[in-house]
Amino acid sequence: MTRHAAPFQQLRTLPVTVPGNGQRPTVIIQPSRGLLRLDLAALWHYRELLYFLIWRDVKIRYKQTAIGVAWAILQPLLTMVLFAVVFGRFVGVSPEGAPYTVFTYAALLPWYYFAQAVTESGRSLVGDAALIRKVYFPRLFLPLAGVLGSLLDLGIASLLLFALLPVYGIVPGVRLATLPLFVALAMVTAFGVGLWLSALNALYRDVRYAVPFLIQLWLFASPVAYSTSLVPEPWRWAYGLNPMAGVVEGFRWALTGRGAGPGVALAVSVLAVLVVVVGGLLYFRKVEATMADMV
Amino acid sequence: MDAVAIRAEGLGKRYRIGERERYLALRDTLVRWARAPLRALRGRTHENGSIWALKDVSFEVAEGEAVGIIGRNGAGKTTLLKILARITKPTEGHAEVRGRVGSLLEVGTGFHPELTGRENVFLSGAILGMSRREIQRRFDEIVEFAGVERFIDTPLKRYSTGMQTRLAFAVAAHLEPDILLVDEVLAVGDIEFQRKCLGKMQEVSEKGGRTVLFVSHQMNQIRRLCRRVLWLEAGGIVETGPTPHVTAAYERAMTSGNDPRNEHREFAPNAKARFLGWEITEPRGPEPHILTELAPTTIKFRVWAQADLGPCHHGIVLYDTEGRRVWGWATDRLPVPAGASTFVYRFPMLPLRPGFYSWLVTLFDETGRLDSWHVVPDLLIATDDHQHPRDEWSGILNLPATFEVVAARRAASDAQSR
Numbered sequence: 001m002t003r004h005a006a007p008f009q010q011l012r013t014l015p016v017t018v019p020g021n022g023q024r025p026t027v028i029i030q031p032s033r034g035l036l037r038l039d040l041a042a043l044w045h046y047r048e049l050l051y052f053l054i055w056r057d058v059k060i061r062y063k064q065t066a067i068g069v070a071w072a073i074l075q076p077l078l079t080m081v082l083f084a085v086v087f088g089r090f091v092g093v094s095p096e097g098a099p100y101t102v103f104t105y106a107a108l109l110p111w112y113y114f115a116q117a118v119t120e121s122g123r124s125l126v127g128d129a130a131l132i133r134k135v136y137f138p139r140l141f142l143p144l145a146g147v148l149g150s151l152l153d154l155g156i157a158s159l160l161l162f163a164l165l166p167v168y169g170i171v172p173g174v175r176l177a178t179l180p181l182f183v184a185l186a187m188v189t190a191f192g193v194g195l196w197l198s199a200l201n202a203l204y205r206d207v208r209y210a211v212p213f214l215i216q217l218w219l220f221a222s223p224v225a226y227s228t229s230l231v232p233e234p235w236r237w238a239y240g241l242n243p244m245a246g247v248v249e250g251f252r253w254a255l256t257g258r259g260a261g262p263g264v265a266l267a268v269s270v271l272a273v274l275v276v277v278v279g280g281l282l283y284f285r286k287v288e289a290t291m292a293d294m295v
Numbered sequence: 296m297d298a299v300a301i302r303a304e305g306l307g308k309r310y311r312i313g314e315r316e317r318y319l320a321l322r323d324t325l326v327r328w329a330r331a332p333l334r335a336l337r338g339r340t341h342e343n344g345s346i347w348a349l350k351d352v353s354f355e356v357a358e359g360e361a362v363g364i365i366g367r368n369g370a371g372k373t374t375l376l377k378i379l380a381r382i383t384k385p386t387e388g389h390a391e392v393r394g395r396v397g398s399l400l401e402v403g404t405g406f407h408p409e410l411t412g413r414e415n416v417f418l419s420g421a422i423l424g425m426s427r428r429e430i431q432r433r434f435d436e437i438v439e440f441a442g443v444e445r446f447i448d449t450p451l452k453r454y455s456t457g458m459q460t461r462l463a464f465a466v467a468a469h470l471e472p473d474i475l476l477v478d479e480v481l482a483v484g485d486i487e488f489q490r491k492c493l494g495k496m497q498e499v500s501e502k503g504g505r506t507v508l509f510v511s512h513q514m515n516q517i518r519r520l521c522r523r524v525l526w527l528e529a530g531g532i533v534e535t536g537p538t539p540h541v542t543a544a545y546e547r548a549m550t551s552g553n554d555p556r557n558e559h560r561e562f563a564p565n566a567k568a569r570f571l572g573w574e575i576t577e578p579r580g581p582e583p584h585i586l587t588e589l590a591p592t593t594i595k596f597r598v599w600a601q602a603d604l605g606p607c608h609h610g611i612v613l614y615d616t617e618g619r620r621v622w623g624w625a626t627d628r629l630p631v632p633a634g635a636s637t638f639v640y641r642f643p644m645l646p647l648r649p650g651f652y653s654w655l656v657t658l659f660d661e662t663g664r665l666d667s668w669h670v671v672p673d674l675l676i677a678t679d680d681h682q683h684p685r686d687e688w689s690g691i692l693n694l695p696a697t698f699e700v701v702a703a704r705r706a707a708s709d710a711q712s713r
Contacts, residue, residue: 025393025394025395026391026392026393027381027391027392027393027396028389028390028391028392029378029379029381029384029385029389029390029391029392030384030385030388030389030390031384031385031386031387031389048421048426048427049421049422051421052417052418052421052422052427055418056407056410056418059409059410059414060407060409060410063409064409130404131404131405131422132382133382133400134382134398134400134401134404135380135382135398135400135404135405135422135423136380136381136382136396136398137422137424289384290383290384291383292377292382292383293310293383
């Protein structure tokens with residue numbers, strides 16, 4: 001546990017000409033105690049590093065690929081086509097009113113964001129093990145950078161959707177203003193899951209194999225290829241325990257104006273996410289203390 | 296008294312042996328959980344299978360002081376730096392660190408091969424704790440120091456290893472923390488660049504008034520940079536004090552004791568003669584292989600011969616640690632009596648810079664080589680330093696020269712008055 005007794009400001013660029021001035025920040029180093037101390041001062045002090053970590057992740061993500069950032073569009077697009085053929089045509093899932101392609105793509109947007117954010121933040125600690133062993137900075141930034149850096153792909157992929165909507169004659173309307181809330185919910189969900197997975201991954205490499213499988217299962221547990229209306233009414237609230245159900249339905253509702261609006265299920269989702277994030281932060285703090293020795 | 300930059304009290308760090316294996320499989324932890332109740336019944340403690348990498352370490356470092364940390368591998372030097380840098384937490388004790396800490400535990404922390412040199416300077420700088428404005432301000436200096444101007448927009452993976460090292464160190468050298476923790480990073484890179492870096496660090500500590508903790512196995516680097524030294528062994532402090540004193544004590548400890556090389560010396564079973572050992576008999580120092588005074592010196596080599604040997608050839612060479620011949624001599628037509636005898640060398644003094652040296656002694660007769668011995672242990676010269684304090688100016692002789700300025704006019708009048 002570390003404590004910053006004095007503010008850091010000004011000192012950062014101040015040339016040290018007067019040794020012995022009484023304003024230097026003092027850090028106390030001692031064995032970790034207490035459960036939840038987030039040390040917000042340290043997070044704020046290192047905020048520029050968070051920016052650089054995100055910048056690095058984004059910069060190297062599509063290095064030495066032929067089509068580069070087009071992958072951000074291609075992945076949900078191809079999945080949409082696949083779903084449209086398999087579920088739309090053969091299985092015969094019929095969404096409420098909206099064309100199946102738009103119906104699916106609007107759901108695949110947050111889904112791909114979530115999958116990417118969880119994958120990136122889940123492997124962040126292990127991927128930067130060399131850093132963790134050699135230099136101090138708030139470790140929380142590593143999973144956080146994965147969550148924030150993935151937003152770029154979401155932005156790019158949504159360009160296609162905004163091109164698609166007029167083609168099908170859909171005008172989003174005022175509900176669109178609620179979209180950032182659903183993006184935020186997706187981010188917090190991914191962050192919570194990413195905290196758990198990255199910390200677990202630092203201790204148990206089993207996580208590396210479990211994550212792709214987990215994400216695949218989660219995809220089918222979320223209303224991406226189908227609609228929440230398939231879930232029997234009395235159980236809808238319980239379905240909200242999967243926060244991505246709320247996010248996916250919310251995206252659809254905000255973008256295409258169809259499907260179920262926010263309800264009890266969404267409230268359940270928010271509560272579920274809070275539990276995951278707070279638990280994740282606690283666990284992350286616990287692992288952080290010995291991370292450099294374990295990772 | 297100066298303000299204190301670092302105060303450590305009773306620092307200790309325990310590792311469980313298993314943690315050395317880098318990571319566990321989930322399976323192992325499940326097994327441990329399952330066995331935990333059993334273990335509790337048997338009354339075993341957690342102390343089992345753990346080692347203290349650091350135990351009960353207390354010290355203070357004043358602001359602006361450069362302190363060296365020495366000790367064998369595994370003595371706990373890096374663990375200590377990691378605790379002070381907040382990379383890992385101590386198991387017990389606590390430390391107070393006043394000021395911004397920059398740690399340099401490896402060269403090139405945070406470098407990414409896919410990014411360009413320019414991008415890596417910013418990334419690595421940020422990871423080491425510099426703000427973006429600081430990096431921008433010093434960018435040109437960094438690139439010039441590294442000497443990679445032409446390649447600054449080339450991906451790092453196309454750099455040679457030397458270029459990568461230079462760029463990495465250039466970033467690190469331009470850090471401006473109040474306290475700099477450096478771990479053995481100067482061991483990489485070519486000699487020329489090492490000197491440049493050492494010079495830079497000296498500048499930082501002397502002119503910048505920064506506090507530096509410096510881990511190294513190179514005693515000459517320690518002597519040059521640090522006024523005070525902390526000697527760690529097996530996780531505890533053996534000695535702390537002025538650099539010449541502690542480094543000499545450390546080197547003495549490294550030389551004495553059983554040198555394994557001694558036991559591996561092989562003889563031809565029917566060797567007619569061989570060298571048995573050597574010692575300094577004058578001046579009498581604390582150990583027979585350490586020279587502590589610039590005074591008349593007597594060195595003795597013990598020789599054993601099976602029978603009276605006819606005219607022999609005997610040679611001797613003194614090497615420094617870099618393998619350079621410092622002095623050599625030989626004699627012909629030397630009769631060697633049967634049994635034990637002693638070859639005695641008398642020097643008016645051995646004015647060599649402090650450090651390790653080794654003798655090579657040889658003995659031949661008409662039939663060929665009888666013995667050729669790189670002596671064990673090495674000769675350690677631990678005399679007072681009379682040299683230029685900077686490595687690149689000091690040379691290999693350590694002569695207590697005197698110096699004065701004599702005005703020509705006064706010299707002339709002196710001559711006249713005579």
